[in-house]
Amino acid sequence: MPDVDLTVQLGPLTLKNPVMPASGTFEYSEEQRELFDLARLGAMVAKSVTLKRRPGNPAPRLHEVTAGLLNAVGIPSEGIHHFIEVTLPALAQIDTTLIVSIAGDSVEEFATVARMLDPYRGQVSALELNLSCPNLTHGVPFATDEKLMRATVEAVRESTTLPIIAKLSPNVTDIVKMAGIAREAGADIISMINTLIGMAIDVETRRPVLGNVVGGLSGPAIKPVALRMIWETSQSVDIPIIGMGGISNARDAIEFMLAGASAVAVGVASFRNPLVMLEIVDGIESYLAGHGFGSPKEIVGLAWKERMV
Amino acid sequence: MWIKGRVTDQSSIVPGYYRLRLRVPVAFGARPGQFAMIRAWDTYDPLLPRPFSFHRLLPEKGEFEILYKVRGRGTELMTRLSTGDEVYIRGPLGNGFEIPHGAERIAVVARGIGIAPMLALAEEAAKGGVEVQSFLSAKTRELLLAHAELEKVSAETFVLTDDMPEAKDRLVTDMLAEVAAHKKFDAVYVCGSRRLTRAVASLEMEYGFRGYVAMESHMACGTGACKGCICKVRGEDGEEAYKYVCKDGPVFPVRRVVV
Ligand SMILES: Cc1cc2nc3c(=O)[nH]c(=O)nc-3n(C[C@H](O)[C@H](O)[C@H](O)COP(=O)(O)OP(=O)(O)OC[C@H]3O[C@@H](n4cnc5c(N)ncnc54)[C@H](O)[C@@H]3O)c2cc1C
Ligand SMILES: Cc1cc2nc3c(=O)[nH]c(=O)nc-3n(C[C@H](O)[C@H](O)[C@H](O)COP(=O)(O)O)c2cc1C
Ligand code: FES
Numbered sequence: 001m002p003d004v005d006l007t008v009q010l011g012p013l014t015l016k017n018p019v020m021p022a023s024g025t026f027e028y029s030e031e032q033r034e035l036f037d038l039a040r041l042g043a044m045v046a047k048s049v050t051l052k053r054r055p056g057n058p059a060p061r062l063h064e065v066t067a068g069l070l071n072a073v074g075i076p077s078e079g080i081h082h083f084i085e086v087t088l089p090a091l092a093q094i095d096t097t098l099i100v101s102i103a104g105d106s107v108e109e110f111a112t113v114a115r116m117l118d119p120y121r122g123q124v125s126a127l128e129l130n131l132s133c134p135n136l137t138h139g140v141p142f143a144t145d146e147k148l149m150r151a152t153v154e155a156v157r158e159s160t161t162l163p164i165i166a167k168l169s170p171n172v173t174d175i176v177k178m179a180g181i182a183r184e185a186g187a188d189i190i191s192m193i194n195t196l197i198g199m200a201i202d203v204e205t206r207r208p209v210l211g212n213v214v215g216g217l218s219g220p221a222i223k224p225v226a227l228r229m230i231w232e233t234s235q236s237v238d239i240p241i242i243g244m245g246g247i248s249n250a251r252d253a254i255e256f257m258l259a260g261a262s263a264v265a266v267g268v269a270s271f272r273n274p275l276v277m278l279e280i281v282d283g284i285e286s287y288l289a290g291h292g293f294g295s296p297k298e299i300v301g302l303a304w305k306e307r308m309v
Numbered sequence: 310m311w312i313k314g315r316v317t318d319q320s321s322i323v324p325g326y327y328r329l330r331l332r333v334p335v336a337f338g339a340r341p342g343q344f345a346m347i348r349a350w351d352t353y354d355p356l357l358p359r360p361f362s363f364h365r366l367l368p369e370k371g372e373f374e375i376l377y378k379v380r381g382r383g384t385e386l387m388t389r390l391s392t393g394d395e396v397y398i399r400g401p402l403g404n405g406f407e408i409p410h411g412a413e414r415i416a417v418v419a420r421g422i423g424i425a426p427m428l429a430l431a432e433e434a435a436k437g438g439v440e441v442q443s444f445l446s447a448k449t450r451e452l453l454l455a456h457a458e459l460e461k462v463s464a465e466t467f468v469l470t471d472d473m474p475e476a477k478d479r480l481v482t483d484m485l486a487e488v489a490a491h492k493k494f495d496a497v498y499v500c501g502s503r504r505l506t507r508a509v510a511s512l513e514m515e516y517g518f519r520g521y522v523a524m525e526s527h528m529a530c531g532t533g534a535c536k537g538c539i540c541k542v543r544g545e546d547g548e549e550a551y552k553y554v555c556k557d558g559p560v561f562p563v564r565r566v567v568v
Binding site for chain 2: 029032055062063068220268271273
């Protein structure tokens with residue numbers, strides 16, 4: 001059996017292994033630190049941070065549905081100043097790559113937050129743009145509008161020299177096109193997918209369940225959709241993809257890599273099993289070893305590459 | 310902690326309500342008022358663990374009990390657990406109840422399943438020589454859950470059920486007020502009803518005890534990661550802000566919560 005080197009190269013970004021938490025689903029808490037050494041993660045990804053303090057959406061924010069979770073958390077944030085002063089020094093303690101997710105109401109807000117984080121390039125390794133939040137003037141999410149997508153990624157590109165990860169929304173007609181725009185505008189990496197917009201209604205009260213009426217669906221229920229989108233995007237856009245959406249075990253993660261993801265992120269599954277990311281790292285390693293591969297990149301997109309020959 | 314526990318006993322106390330006893334392999338260090346996320350299934354439907362308060366802590370046996378009401382898919386599946394079955398447990402989580410230093414007398418106020426965390430508290434208080442007075446409310450006499458167990462550790466127990474004629478214009482907290490008029494309570498703890506929570510908050514001002522409420526909310530992670538389990542809490546300055554029930558709570562000073 002060959003020795004497996006789990007290191008992955010995502011454009012300018014090097015990760016010790018291809019597994020990381022999805023933004024907004026993992027906290028650097030005391031309780032979490034007791035469970036495992038966070039340095040075993042390929043990267044740490046922080047919850048999206050905005051320029052100013054925001055409260056987030058009213059309750060209820062969560063509702064479990066068949067094989068999935070609807071969340072209408074919104075983007076509660078302590079704001080970038082608090083992040084830089086309190087959160088960042090704590091996250092920087094973890095001996096792994098740190099990805100900071102940023103969000104905003106406007107193109108300018110994204111650019112400002114990116115600029116404010118630029119001096120911390122020693123601690124922050126990349127910025128992920130949460131483009132699924134709504135734009136204040138147009139009302140639509142950045143990731144669903146071609147012009148906004150382009151303008152935001154370009155503005156961030158001009159504000160930072162850090163690698164940029166554009167996080168795509170699945171709530172679009174043509175995700176391949178959106179990925180292409182993000183790439184042209186200067187994104188180094190694509191991450192996909194964010195949650196699918198959904199809702200639930202309580203038949204007794206005859207009212208929507210979530211305080212915000214609609215929310216984002218994630219978990220096992222969305223896995224086939226995420227997989228299909230990565231399959232299509234990876235065949236036409238030549239920058240690396242961090243794949244996510246319902247990954248719950250190593251098999252799921254390997255499926256995403258075979259579809260074209262160079263690395264994977266795990267969200268809801270960590271709520272179910274807080275050790276799942278470690279199990280996925282180990283599972284990928286034994287899959288690679290067992291099938292005669294030396295590194296994760298050898299299996300990226302194999303499902304379509306092998307099909308073509 | 311994230312561990313596998315083993316069922317050592319389960320019984321239905323009244324239809325739709327169960328007491329489940331679990332054994333954990335390591336010292337758990339749980340306190341009354343804390344909770345655990347429990348998953349008794351490997352399926353994706355239900356998907357996530359569910360939060361339950363510690364009903365009874367039995368550290369010398371390496372066990373604890375939860376008392377639960379069947380609500381939906383998760384609790385329905387839990388009713389099928391029998392001795393020897395394994396469940397996943399994440400905990401202990403949350404802050405737990407605080408018994409003020411030097412307290413001599415406390416009161417617990419609970420309605421329905423809100424009794425769940427109160428037995429652990431009352432047992433701990435009684436063990437420490439603190440007098441406990443219990444004020445229990447429920448729809449029917451039958452639904453006064455864990456009444457007998459609580460009575461054992463309480464100096465006095467007062468009950469008021471909706472089917473009693475005097476319940477028409479009284480709350481169990483009115484009984485608390487009558488006792489508080491001539492006995493000093495150092496702390497009062499409430500769970501299971503917004504109405505009782507508001508009543509305890511107003512009595513706190515009048516009688517000068519410290520009031521605490523154990524809050525509930527829908528949870529996904531139980532550990533502060535998902536930002537889902539909010540409740541509204543007033544700060545010192547009177548300004549309202551969201552707090553997380555799992556991490557900042559589940560126990561809050563009663564005068565702070567907006568219910
Ligand atoms: C800190 C904490 C401690 C708890 N302790 C106990 C306990 O000791 N005993 C006990 O019986 N229950 C307790 N609960 C509530 C318990 O977690 C829920 O009843 C359980 O999650 C329901 O799961 P289910 O799969 O059966 O229902 P689901 O199918 O998930 O839901 C069924 C119905 O119940 C509602 N529901 C689900 N969760 C909650 C909730 N947290 N609050 C209000 N409504 C809810 C849903 O909206 C739905 O209408 C506690 C909750 C919290 C947050
Ligand atoms: C509770 C919750 C909060 C989330 N918060 C964010 C966020 O702040 N920023 C972001 O880009 N994505 C956020 N997401 C989306 C996830 O990062 C991820 O894209 C999505 O959940 C799909 O992965 P999963 O099915 O493995 O959970 C959140 C998801 C959940 C469930
Ligand atoms: S349940 Fe996730 S933050 Fe409280």
